[in-house]
Amino acid sequence: MTGSSLTPTPHSVDISLTGRCNLKCTYCFYANEMTALSDLPTATWLACFEELGRLNVMEATLSGGEAFTRPDLFELIDGVIANRMRYSILSNGTLITDRTLEQFAVGKRRQRLNYVQVSIDGSRAKIHDASRPKSFTRAVRGLRLLKEAGIPVTVRVTITRHNLHDLENIAALLLEDIGLSSFSTNDAIPMGSGCQNEAEVALGPREQYEAMQIMGRLLERYPGRLNAQAGPQAKIQMYAEMEHARRTGEKTTRWGMGRLTACGCTFSKLAILHDGTRDTGCGLKAFRAEAAEKIFSLTRIDRFAFDIEVLYLVERQRMSLSEVPVQVANSQRTTVRVVRDTARLLRDLLRIRVLARNGVYDLAESSPDPASAVGSPAA
Ligand SMILES: C[S@@+](CC[C@H](N)C(=O)[O-])C[C@H]1O[C@@H](n2cnc3c(N)ncnc32)[C@H](O)[C@@H]1O
Ligand code: SF4
Numbered sequence: 001m002t003g004s005s006l007t008p009t010p011h012s013v014d015i016s017l018t019g020r021c022n023l024k025c026t027y028c029f030y031a032n033e034m035t036a037l038s039d040l041p042t043a044t045w046l047a048c049f050e051e052l053g054r055l056n057v058m059e060a061t062l063s064g065g066e067a068f069t070r071p072d073l074f075e076l077i078d079g080v081i082a083n084r085m086r087y088s089i090l091s092n093g094t095l096i097t098d099r100t101l102e103q104f105a106v107g108k109r110r111q112r113l114n115y116v117q118v119s120i121d122g123s124r125a126k127i128h129d130a131s132r133p134k135s136f137t138r139a140v141r142g143l144r145l146l147k148e149a150g151i152p153v154t155v156r157v158t159i160t161r162h163n164l165h166d167l168e169n170i171a172a173l174l175l176e177d178i179g180l181s182s183f184s185t186n187d188a189i190p191m192g193s194g195c196q197n198e199a200e201v202a203l204g205p206r207e208q209y210e211a212m213q214i215m216g217r218l219l220e221r222y223p224g225r226l227n228a229q230a231g232p233q234a235k236i237q238m239y240a241e242m243e244h245a246r247r248t249g250e251k252t253t254r255w256g257m258g259r260l261t262a263c264g265c266t267f268s269k270l271a272i273l274h275d276g277t278r279d280t281g282c283g284l285k286a287f288r289a290e291a292a293e294k295i296f297s298l299t300r301i302d303r304f305a306f307d308i309e310v311l312y313l314v315e316r317q318r319m320s321l322s323e324v325p326v327q328v329a330n331s332q333r334t335t336v337r338v339v340r341d342t343a344r345l346l347r348d349l350l351r352i353r354v355l356a357r358n359g360v361y362d363l364a365e366s367s368p369d370p371a372s373a374v375g376s377p378a379a
Pocket of ligand 2: 021022023024025028029030064065066092132
């Protein structure tokens, strides 16, 4: 994949270092089958960082699960730094102690740190703990420790039915009491445990609208101090810009707004899961004719999970797969609907497992076929 003529490889990489976590949030997308995958060992991650460094990747965002559950976290951070990258950490904040601050002070760890993001979902324990059980006191303690030590820290508030009516108090706690310069919001998407608890957690259309109004008021009260790439706040900001453009004829300032565009992630980001899997959904795949014949005579899925079924079959047939750079041209024809398509994707993943168990993918003769499939690096 080519990012642009300036950077042929991704600028930044999102890395899930672990599937482990000390909490069980009611909406966590990193639950169920994700936690069943095993974590890559230290040496494999260090080798991966060397490769990213050679590819001139500039930034790594370290997440999970909970990154601070890894006893080797600071060794891994040193690996990131040794390969000339900057880094950020996404955390639930509960495992951050004075010892953590001492660790950040070693070598260039502090210098190369962009920020630590702590998740806070309520202004008080009752509300925060409704989605992040028994963690408010420890999360706020971790947040305050980082802030007081002068470590760049930000907060993500995930909006749910639990905290919808607490958003104004949360903003006051974070911006006025704790004194953060800003924080960001999104909303709980029904994925992972958020799927099982959708009715309890996820915003319905009425709550979405109410959340947009509340965030609109907060944006006026705290100009420039609230950020969002998704969720009710991003929507209210986008609609306000569109309305302004409609009334005045002025062009919007947001990138790509008013035109059909693709998600910018494909041009600058790569995601790596904690078991080493890269993003399977994006990217282009090319096959030699014999390989295509063999693989596509066995496929059963014709929706989004077809990539995963194809990769599964390539692995099963012991064909080799290599990643090569390609030039991407955007198509405006595909439309993804997150809720509908995610549910379908999960159903199809289950179907692949059932088909495999039932022997549908078995070939009478299956011989290794070297150098037969080529995939683009995931976007
Ligand atoms: C997966 S967590 C990993 C980092 C850390 N354990 C934490 O909770 O911040 C990263 C962020 O994703 C958010 N998140 C998790 N599940 C989500 C979901 N289903 N919808 C929206 N955001 C979600 C969390 O609230 C958190 O801010
Ligand atoms: S959202 Fe973060 S803290 Fe909560 S269960 Fe998921 S990984 Fe753990």
